[in-house]
Amino acid sequence: MNSDDALRVLATMERIRHFEERVARLKLAGEVFGLIHVSVGQEGVAAGTCTQLRDDDAVYSGHRAHGHALAKGAPMNRVMAELMGRETGLCRGMGGSMHLVDVEHGFLGATGVVGGNVPMALGSALASRLRGEDSVAVVFFGDGAAQGGHVLETFNLASLWQLPLILVCENNGFAEFTPRSAHTVVERVSDAVAPYDFARETVDGNDVRAVWSSFGGFLERARTGEGPFLLECLTHRLSGHYVGDPAAYREALAADEWRKLDPIVRLRTSLIEDGTLDEAAADAIAAEAIAEVEAAETFGRDSAYPPESLTAEVAYA
Amino acid sequence: MSRELPYIAAIDEAIHQEMARDETVLYYGQNLATVENAPFVSDFGADRVRVTPISETAEIGMAVGAAMAGLRPVVELYMAEFMLVAMDQVTNEAPRMRAMSGGQVKVPLVLKAGYGFAAGWAGQHTGVITNMFLGVPGLKVVAPATPADAKGLMATAIRDDDPVVFLHHYLLTLVHGDVPEGEYLVPFGQASVRRTGGDVTLVATGWMVDRALAAAELLAGEGIEAEVIDPRTLAPLDMPTILSSVEKTGRLVLVDQAPRHSAVSGVIAGEVAEHGFGLLKAPIVQVTALDATVPYSEPLEAHVLPDEDRIASAVRSVLGTAPVAA
Numbered sequence A: 001m002n003s004d005d006a007l008r009v010l011a012t013m014e015r016i017r018h019f020e021e022r023v024a025r026l027k028l029a030g031e032v033f034g035l036i037h038v039s040v041g042q043e044g045v046a047a048g049t050c051t052q053l054r055d056d057d058a059v060y061s062g063h064r065a066h067g068h069a070l071a072k073g074a075p076m077n078r079v080m081a082e083l084m085g086r087e088t089g090l091c092r093g094m095g096g097s098m099h100l101v102d103v104e105h106g107f108l109g110a111t112g113v114v115g116g117n118v119p120m121a122l123g124s125a126l127a128s129r130l131r132g133e134d135s136v137a138v139v140f141f142g143d144g145a146a147q148g149g150h151v152l153e154t155f156n157l158a159s160l161w162q163l164p165l166i167l168v169c170e171n172n173g174f175a176e177f178t179p180r181s182a183h184t185v186v187e188r189v190s191d192a193v194a195p196y197d198f199a200r201e202t203v204d205g206n207d208v209r210a211v212w213s214s215f216g217g218f219l220e221r222a223r224t225g226e227g228p229f230l231l232e233c234l235t236h237r238l239s240g241h242y243v244g245d246p247a248a249y250r251e252a253l254a255a256d257e258w259r260k261l262d263p264i265v266r267l268r269t270s271l272i273e274d275g276t277l278d279e280a281a282a283d284a285i286a287a288e289a290i291a292e293v294e295a296a297e298t299f300g301r302d303s304a305y306p307p308e309s310l311t312a313e314v315a316y317a
Numbered sequence B: 001m002s003r004e005l006p007y008i009a010a011i012d013e014a015i016h017q018e019m020a021r022d023e024t025v026l027y028y029g030q031n032l033a034t035v036e037n038a039p040f041v042s043d044f045g046a047d048r049v050r051v052t053p054i055s056e057t058a059e060i061g062m063a064v065g066a067a068m069a070g071l072r073p074v075v076e077l078y079m080a081e082f083m084l085v086a087m088d089q090v091t092n093e094a095p096r097m098r099a100m101s102g103g104q105v106k107v108p109l110v111l112k113a114g115y116g117f118a119a120g121w122a123g124q125h126t127g128v129i130t131n132m133f134l135g136v137p138g139l140k141v142v143a144p145a146t147p148a149d150a151k152g153l154m155a156t157a158i159r160d161d162d163p164v165v166f167l168h169h170y171l172l173t174l175v176h177g178d179v180p181e182g183e184y185l186v187p188f189g190q191a192s193v194r195r196t197g198g199d200v201t202l203v204a205t206g207w208m209v210d211r212a213l214a215a216a217e218l219l220a221g222e223g224i225e226a227e228v229i230d231p232r233t234l235a236p237l238d239m240p241t242i243l244s245s246v247e248k249t250g251r252l253v254l255v256d257q258a259p260r261h262s263a264v265s266g267v268i269a270g271e272v273a274e275h276g277f278g279l280l281k282a283p284i285v286q287v288t289a290l291d292a293t294v295p296y297s298e299p300l301e302a303h304v305l306p307d308e309d310r311i312a313s314a315v316r317s318v319l320g321t322a323p324v325a326a
């Protein structure tokens, strides 16, 4: 990761962080609807991976998708408008937080049913292969999803056909309110693919440089048609499972320790230490992100709700 | 004796009482034995109250096997849509084993799932997919609308020897109502007449029962008396109660939160058309959701779902009192 990359990644993480913190407030204020999951503390994974991808690479995500969408290039004002249910939203207000799709930027989408996205990514990888293209497919899923049969089926098929698919597991140690130890005896998700012919790595997901370089290595190989790959990123969500979660189950988690491991703080500090940035320049990156969030919020609020005819229009192709 | 309880607490009470009464009853699902539901674990132990991984096929398949082995599992699935991951177990295995084995086995299990959460939860968490289960002979399908029914139907579901899909409406979760203490069973296949009236019969399920009752109040102000029937269980379905009401009123409006072409109302309309045609003074009208994926955006969500105004206009139309469109 050179210093330009690092600055881009830092800016991406700041954008995700400030966006999601604002979305959480808007949810509690009733301006954003439904069930909202934020990825505060996990931004290093989205930023360290998606910023290396092109628009013709396909990304799939799950219920905690805002960061992946933004990092893959979805315009922030349209993501915000979507969460506010407006016609100018990414999906014209039809999808919402758990169902973001932005075809133009290769974000083929998020699904709210855990694990449902994982086999779909096989299809994008197969299409790249059949068309002889060097584009790749990337799918994000949680440690909880890794116990789903359809996820294990995907491991097998991807390796059998050697598809250019990069599976990225964000292992935050929890599925909703339940710790990983209550779900499986397999401590590392990367071990779950051990019997298959996979290149796999487990990295500190809050160390963006590590995420960047492991993912970059896999990506380079996937572009030449190799695959699949599994990158497990150990991370931690600093807030509840959903916006409004009292998170009583987490007392034992030493949130203070994790705050020190915040991926944004770590990258920022290291860039200041190595002289790439001074404090003022680092603050300016955060300020720019906040300004973008504010503009996105205004854009959303000023946009109209979709017309009723939309539901029929999108029911069938 | 009864006291006020929220709908969800009434369901928990039934499971708790049945677990105390019958040690073959198991309760498992995602998040279940974490701090959140600690009382179940402390009262019945970690053998009978289990947390499962996010593995719906294994969770439900295990319930089928455990049921055939003589246990009575209650599987907590949270959202009806999550059951679709395990559609084979729900539709091909659980309800078919008894018939296919020529009656050798029985499969007493309860699949407990919330549904219909029309509160911005969008395309995959708000569905009313009742008909996917109704279309499978062998499955019983229950959908309580009040806390008391929620308790009584859950207790009956646990004692039932067939697989039961127990659908609790998410928008009713915290609604309070009188719930009998102690053992309380509501039989399957017995509708509840929630309001009597002689002008029109309204049939509604789940959250729609309150919408239908609200529409009935509105109409009462116009001198129209609606009878409101909640079937409570959709399989088995209490057609005699519906037919005898239609005999009295001659008019039928069916209210359903499901999309029009997969609504229980279609099944009821078919039965009444066949067995009650001579009783009808006007065509049957169905007030359902549109055939659409439920949108995220709040005004669009409201657009696809039935509400009291649409119910009331349907009633006026079958009575021939619809105001001339402005």
Ligand SMILES: Cc1ncc(C[n+]2csc(CCOP(=O)(O)OP(=O)(O)O)c2C)c(N)n1
Residues within 6 Å of the ligand: A063, A064, A112, A113, A114, A115, A141, A142, A143, A144, A145, A146, A172, A174, A175, A176, A241, B030, B054, B056, B078, B082, B085
């Ligand atoms: C098939 C299915 N089962 C259950 C759920 C409910 N649910 C939503 S998120 C979640 C936990 C997911 O955990 P993980 O995959 O680790 O992702 P994280 O929330 O930690 O990002 C569960 C069980 C669901 N959405 N889909």
Ligand SMILES: [Mg+2]
Residues within 6 Å of the ligand: A142, A143, A144, A170, A171, A172, A173, A174, A175, A176
């Ligand atoms: Mg997790």
